[in-house]
Amino acid sequence: xxxLQRGGPDAxxxxxxPTIYDVAKAASVSPSTVSRALARPGRVxxxxxxxxxxxxxxxxxxxxxxxxxxxxxxxxxxxxVVSDVTNPVYTEVIGGAQAAVSEAGYVLVLIDAxxxxxxxxxxxxxxxxxxxxxxxxxxxxxxxxxxxxxGKRPVVVLNREVAGVPGILLDSAYGTRAIVExxxxxxxxxxxxxxxxxxxxxxxxxxxxxxxxxxxxxxxxLGSGPYEPTVAGGRAAAAALPDVLPTAIVAYNDQLAIxxxxxxxSRGIRVPEDVSIVGHDNIAPAQIVNPALTTIVAPLHAQGQxxxxxxxxxxxxxxxxxxxxxxxxxxxxxxxSTGRPRARSAG
Amino acid sequence: xxxLQRGGPDAxxxxxxPTIYDVAKAASVSPSTVSRALARPGRVxxxxxxxxxxxxxxxxxxxxxxxxxxxxxxxxxxxxVVSDVTNPVYTEVIGGAQAAVSEAGYVLVLIDAxxxxxxxxxxxxxxxxxxxxxxxxxxxxxxxxxxxxxGKRPVVVLNREVAGVPGILLDSAYGTRAIVExxxxxxxxxxxxxxxxxxxxxxxxxxxxxxxxxxxxxxxxLGSGPYEPTVAGGRAAAAALPDVLPTAIVAYNDQLAIxxxxxxxSRGIRVPEDVSIVGHDNIAPAQIVNPALTTIVAPLHAQGQxxxxxxxxxxxxxxxxxxxxxxxxxxxxxxxSTGRPRARSAG
DNA sequence: TTGAAAGCGCTAACAA
DNA sequence: TTGTTAGCGCTTTCAA
Numbered sequence: 001x002x003x004l005q006r007g008g009p010d011a012x013x014x015x016x017x018p019t020i021y022d023v024a025k026a027a028s029v030s031p032s033t034v035s036r037a038l039a040r041p042g043r044v045x046x047x048x049x050x051x052x053x054x055x056x057x058x059x060x061x062x063x064x065x066x067x068x069x070x071x072x073x074x075x076x077x078x079x080x081v082v083s084d085v086t087n088p089v090y091t092e093v094i095g096g097a098q099a100a101v102s103e104a105g106y107v108l109v110l111i112d113a114x115x116x117x118x119x120x121x122x123x124x125x126x127x128x129x130x131x132x133x134x135x136x137x138x139x140x141x142x143x144x145x146x147x148x149x150x151g152k153r154p155v156v157v158l159n160r161e162v163a164g165v166p167g168i169l170l171d172s173a174y175g176t177r178a179i180v181e182x183x184x185x186x187x188x189x190x191x192x193x194x195x196x197x198x199x200x201x202x203x204x205x206x207x208x209x210x211x212x213x214x215x216x217x218x219x220x221x222l223g224s225g226p227y228e229p230t231v232a233g234g235r236a237a238a239a240a241l242p243d244v245l246p247t248a249i250v251a252y253n254d255q256l257a258i259x260x261x262x263x264x265x266s267r268g269i270r271v272p273e274d275v276s277i278v279g280h281d282n283i284a285p286a287q288i289v290n291p292a293l294t295t296i297v298a299p300l301h302a303q304g305q306x307x308x309x310x311x312x313x314x315x316x317x318x319x320x321x322x323x324x325x326x327x328x329x330x331x332x333x334x335x336x337s338t339g340r341p342r343a344r345s346a347g
Numbered sequence: 348x349x350x351l352q353r354g355g356p357d358a359x360x361x362x363x364x365p366t367i368y369d370v371a372k373a374a375s376v377s378p379s380t381v382s383r384a385l386a387r388p389g390r391v392x393x394x395x396x397x398x399x400x401x402x403x404x405x406x407x408x409x410x411x412x413x414x415x416x417x418x419x420x421x422x423x424x425x426x427x428v429v430s431d432v433t434n435p436v437y438t439e440v441i442g443g444a445q446a447a448v449s450e451a452g453y454v455l456v457l458i459d460a461x462x463x464x465x466x467x468x469x470x471x472x473x474x475x476x477x478x479x480x481x482x483x484x485x486x487x488x489x490x491x492x493x494x495x496x497x498g499k500r501p502v503v504v505l506n507r508e509v510a511g512v513p514g515i516l517l518d519s520a521y522g523t524r525a526i527v528e529x530x531x532x533x534x535x536x537x538x539x540x541x542x543x544x545x546x547x548x549x550x551x552x553x554x555x556x557x558x559x560x561x562x563x564x565x566x567x568x569l570g571s572g573p574y575e576p577t578v579a580g581g582r583a584a585a586a587a588l589p590d591v592l593p594t595a596i597v598a599y600n601d602q603l604a605i606x607x608x609x610x611x612x613s614r615g616i617r618v619p620e621d622v623s624i625v626g627h628d629n630i631a632p633a634q635i636v637n638p639a640l641t642t643i644v645a646p647l648h649a650q651g652q653x654x655x656x657x658x659x660x661x662x663x664x665x666x667x668x669x670x671x672x673x674x675x676x677x678x679x680x681x682x683x684s685t686g687r688p689r690a691r692s693a694g
Numbered sequence: 695t696t697g698a699a700a701g702c703g704c705t706a707a708c709a710a
Numbered sequence: 711t712t713g714t715t716a717g718c719g720c721t722t723t724c725a726a
Contacts, residue, residue: 017476017499019703030713035705045711064476066416067703071718075413076473077456086435086442086631094432098459102466107474109424110457112445119449126423127454129364129411129719130477152364231631258635284433284578288605290637366719377697382721392695414719418702476703 018059027055038063065107069130077107078311079131080304081124083138085112087229088283089253089300093137093158096304104312106132113140115228117199121145128152133311136160137304140199154314156307160201166314167325168307172202175296176209178332179250179278182294184217187340188248188276194237194260195225196252203252206280210250222246227256234259238267245275247341254279254286254295261289261337272339282333291336299328365406374402385410412454416477424454425658426478427651428471430485432459434576435630436600436647440484440505443651451659453479460487462575464546468492475499480658483507484651487546501661503654507548513661514672515654519549522643523556525679526597526625529641531564533687535595535623541584541607542572543599550599553627557597569593574603581606585614592622594688601626601633601642608636608684619686629680638683646675 024031029052037044037052044052069075080097082090094110101108109127113120117140124134124141133154136146143162149155150165157167183191193210196203207223214221224240227233234256245264251257257279261271271277271291279286279295286293306326371378376399383391384399391399416422427444429437441457448455456474460467464487471481471488480501483493490509496502497512504514530538540557543550554570561568571587574580581603592611598604604626608618618624618638626633626642633640653673 020705021703031703032705032714033712036712039705043711048711062472062476064703065473066413066422066477067718068705069413069718070417070703070720071705073718075477077477080457084442085445086438088433088435088438091433091435091438094457095459095461098432098457099461102459102461102470105473107470107477108457108459110427110441110445110455112442112449112455114442114446114449123449123454125409126412126452129409130413130422130424130454231635262635285632285635288578288609288632288636367721368719378719379698379721380696383696386721390695395695411719414702415721416702417704417719418721420702 017064018061019064020061023052023056023059023061026059027052073132075130075132076105077109077131078308079109079111079124079127079134080308081111081113081120081134081136081139083113083120083140084115085110087138087255088285089255089281089298090138092283092300093304093307096301096306097135097137097308098304099301100305100308100312104308106308106312113138115140117141124149132315135304135307135311137307140197154311154318156310156314158303158307161325166310168303168310169325169327170202170298170303170330171327172205172330173209173212175280175330175332176206176250177213179296180210180213180217180219182332182334182338183248183250183276183278184219186276186338188219190220190222190246191248191250192222192224192241192246194227194234194249194251194256195223196227196229196233196256198226200229200252206250206252225252227252229253230255231259231262234261235263238263245269248276248278248338250278250280252280254281254283254293257293257295257337258285258289261293271337273342276338276341278338287335289337294335294338295333296330297333298330303328364411365408366411367408370399370403370406370408373406374399420479422477422479423452424456424478425655426456426458426471426474426481427655428458428460428467428481428483428486430460430467430487431462432457434485434602435632436602436628436645437485439630439647440651440654443648443653444482444484444655445651446648447652447655447659451655453655453659460485462487464488471496479662482651482654482658484654487544501658501665503657503661505650505654508672513657515650515657516672516674517549517645517650517677518674519552519677520556520559522627522677522679523553523597524560526643527557527560527564527566529679529681529685530595530597530623530625531566533623533685535566535688537567537569537593538595538597539569539571539588539593541574541581541596541598541603542570543574543576543580543603545573547576547599553597553599572599574599576600577602578606578609581608582610585610592616595623595625595685597625597627599627601628601630601640604640604642604684605632605636608640618684620689623685623688625685634682636684641682641685642680643677644680645677650675 024034037049111123137158227237238260279293282295282297371381384396388396458470484505557568574584585607629642629644
């Protein structure tokens with residue numbers, strides 16, 4: 001009777017997943033013994049445990065994540081929110097998160113905001129009851145909304161500081177300083193920053209870092225933007241550049257930098273002879289463009305892993321003081337897209 | 348008492364998600380009325396329904412996907428299996444799948460095999476009880492293993508034909524024919540195919556397609572491989588090429604083609620003057636390399652969407668004859684990486 | 695139109 | 711060491 005519910009008209013062809021009761025019957029023990037043998041081997045005689053395990057394997061039994069989730073809140077699922085799956089930055093983060101998650105025997109629920117805060121919120125709301133914790137890698141949510149989620153589940157945020165929520169940050173101050181010093185050493189005395197999305201916390205940090213470092217050296221930083229953090233956004237930024245180009249451009253991320261470079265090159269402008277370009281993140285395509293992109297190497301894979309592990313730790317030990325942010329080191333990698341500025345008649 | 352279970356020592360700070368009982372109490376109706384008001388508005392008086400909805404909204408109530416899942420098997424979750432999340436091909440597919448899934452009010456569980464069939468199988472086994480259906484985009488599983496999964500949940504496979512399992516295929520025969528004809532028209536009389544992973548079904552299809560088309564024209568196809576379907580794999584393939592280079596190379600996918608191109612260029616070999624290169628899939632970086640890559644445009648986003656919709660359709664209508672594969676059209680896009688072969692002394 | 699009750703698969707108490 | 715029982719949140723009969 002109840003079997004009919006789950007399969008519908010076609011139930012006959014679809015095999016029912018064996019339950020703990022099926023195993024119990026086949027092994028002639030009680031369901032709780034099966035549960036113990038599988039989850040807590042120490043609390044069952046070795047012989048029984050072995051027997052139950054064998055029977056379970058024969059039947060192809062696997063715990064149904066759903067049921068214990070209902071009782072204990074342990075669903076073995078974690079949510080990962082990204083603003084755009086096709087962005088190579090998140091691709092790396094997802095990879096790291098996935099590695100950590102599968103090592104812990106968990107499962108990853110992916111929520112792609114598709115750059116829409118409505119979709120992001122909707123997806124998160126739907127997934128929330130099913131997951132034990134949340135990693136927000138690239139979120140467009142407000143601090144208040146994040147706080148609300150953090151009130152229900154352990155949350156870890158990437159590249160953003162939110163009061164009371166643990167974060168995995170990058171040492172952007174170091175990165176931007178390294179960029180400015182590199183450009184200064186080459187002879188650049190001013191640079192233009194091509195900004196990313198307004199809702200991006202990292203964007204503000206990067207511009208500020210550039211300004212601070214430039215100020216110390218006596219260099220000038222011009223800001224421009226916001227732009228979509230994509231190759232297309234970079235092309236748009238190139239179109240909006242003044243006729244007298246800056247000698248050096250620093251972009252919010254590599255995708256912008258690449259779009260910018262391609263657009264400028266198609267106008268006959270040479271990189272780095274006419275303009276030096278620097279990106280952020282070191283995504284795979286940064287090494288594919290010609291010239292290869294000078295950029296800030298961010299440990300994206302490690303960030304994804306660290307975030308998942310932090311959520312897992314918060315789950316295991318809810319009392320621990322957790323809200324202190326972790327900062328991961330970055331470094332500048334110099335490639336072909338930066339060089340000495342040409343001497344020019346006027347600025 | 349039972350509240351303590353879910354939160355642990357820190358439960359005081361973590362808010363409990365409101366349940367249907369909380370709403371029922373607040374609205375002074377029975378739980379079943381709440382359930383009906385939310386899910387089946389027609390079966391409840393308009394006034395009650397409105398009232399319940401208002402109260403639910405005030406409390407911030409959302410259905411817990413877990414609970415109905417236990418009863419009916421409807422968890423509103425779909426699994427998507429990819430062999431490597433960082434591969435831009437899957438990135439696009441994931442994007443398409445995510446779009447379709449979120450439109451249907453579902454949630455996506457991502458399983459990244461990390462190119463390991465063990466991890467893939469483990470992840471799938473863990474996720475299976477929690478999901479209603481499965482999309483296998485890039486799986487290294489055997490036909491038997493796929494059949495087993497298909498026996499438990501609706502499954503749709505991408506780029507692979509598995510008996511009894513519906514698939515979303517690409518018109519590779521057309522694509523490979525277009526490649527061969529394009530190269531033939533340029534003057535190439537033989538080409539080398541750089542193969543992808545052995546476990547890839549598409550790899551065999553592509554090689555066969557090239558051979559068939561070449562045979563009709565009187566051209567020759569040499570095979571090489573298998574290689575990892577990555578940029579690094581392409582570099583490895585370049586190193587293994589004979590001293591006398593072929594005039595035209597067709598790669599299993601764009602990543603291989605790009606790695607190959609970069610490695611050859613770093614050896615001073617010019618593309619397309621010395622070697623013409625063709626890829627498959629048209630991932631974003633194909634337009635970033637210099638020269639841009641001639642390749643087969645695959646509707647990856649649409650494939651992801653179509654796969655999800657097919658699973659959803661199978662869920663809604665389990666009786667429908669579903670195992671007939673769908674073939675999506677592809678087209679050749681000619682860019683800078685292919686050209687006329689130079690006249691040469693000997694082959 | 696509404697309420698009461700049972701049960702999905704599992705596990706934590708409690709009892710034996 | 712093992713079995714029994716109850717209940718997680720929800721939906722779906724069945725009854726009122």
